Amino acid sequence: MIALFGGTFDPIHLGHINMAKHCIEEFNLDTLYFMPCALPAHKAAPGISTEHRIAMLNAAIAPYPFFELDLRELNRTGPSYTLLSLQELRAEYPNKPLLFLIGMDSFNSLDKWFEWQTITTLCHIVVFQRPDLTCSASDALLAYKKSALCTDIKELTTQLGGKLYFLPGEEHAISSSDIRSAIKNNKHFNELLPHSVCQYIQSHQLYLSDE
Numbered sequence: 001m002i003a004l005f006g007g008t009f010d011p012i013h014l015g016h017i018n019m020a021k022h023c024i025e026e027f028n029l030d031t032l033y034f035m036p037c038a039l040p041a042h043k044a045a046p047g048i049s050t051e052h053r054i055a056m057l058n059a060a061i062a063p064y065p066f067f068e069l070d071l072r073e074l075n076r077t078g079p080s081y082t083l084l085s086l087q088e089l090r091a092e093y094p095n096k097p098l099l100f101l102i103g104m105d106s107f108n109s110l111d112k113w114f115e116w117q118t119i120t121t122l123c124h125i126v127v128f129q130r131p132d133l134t135c136s137a138s139d140a141l142l143a144y145k146k147s148a149l150c151t152d153i154k155e156l157t158t159q160l161g162g163k164l165y166f167l168p169g170e171e172h173a174i175s176s177s178d179i180r181s182a183i184k185n186n187k188h189f190n191e192l193l194p195h196s197v198c199q200y201i202q203s204h205q206l207y208l209s210d211e
């Protein structure tokens, strides 16, 4: 199985690392690829450079041999539609199941994604809970949930895509936006980030203003 974890990672934090580790363990994966987006399809572009986001991702994953980066979205122009990445990955791996890891907030808006119903056929969607969030799916999303929901990992390994799996694990109440806001307002944020990312942010004086 090929596992992708797409995100803005502005910055990568311990909530991301936690869910990615759970994904590795649950599916007994060799590798999970963090796939940073260039231009998020449904939110504002990052206020820091791509180079800073990549440097922080590299620093965060360095201790873990099973994490790697997939930089394909940074090498494309236009909005970073997940559909395009999954189509490329499907062409590269015609016979391997693809897993796409997301948080519950992303799942709740999945039906707003570009050609979301094609996305759900190209890969298995793996959802990790976010504290205080319930599954608040629309009718279309509920219909997908009902038909695709799967609790048997074997089904994910024997089909290339199309399933939906809710990944259990300890939840972390951490978000990149809270971290950016804490830094700007001179509040404590160290425990929300890998130590190396914290050091990087401090040495490059990131997120001190709205720029």
Ligand SMILES: Nc1ncnc2c1ncn2[C@@H]1O[C@H](COP(=O)(O)OP(=O)(O)OP(=O)(O)O)[C@@H](O)[C@H]1O
Pocket: 006, 007, 008, 009, 010, 015, 016, 019, 101, 102, 103, 104, 105, 106, 107, 128, 129, 130, 131, 172, 173, 174, 175, 176, 177, 178
């Ligand atoms: N603490 C968390 N628990 C569960 N899922 C998370 C958590 N943090 C991020 N995610 C999920 O990881 C993916 C990438 O998230 P992203 O890089 O946008 O971070 P974020 O913390 O949600 O950022 P922001 O606060 O700026 O929106 C999304 O699918 C998001 O739902």
Ligand SMILES: O=C(O)c1ccc[n+]([C@@H]2O[C@H](COP(=O)([O-])O)[C@@H](O)[C@H]2O)c1
Pocket: 005, 006, 007, 008, 009, 035, 037, 040, 041, 042, 043, 080, 081, 082, 083, 106, 112, 113, 114
């Ligand atoms: O393709 C889309 O329309 C789309 C819309 C919203 C989010 N996504 C992807 O979902 C992942 C998490 O997004 P975000 O905004 O929470 O960082 C990331 O890989 C985004 O590119 C994709």
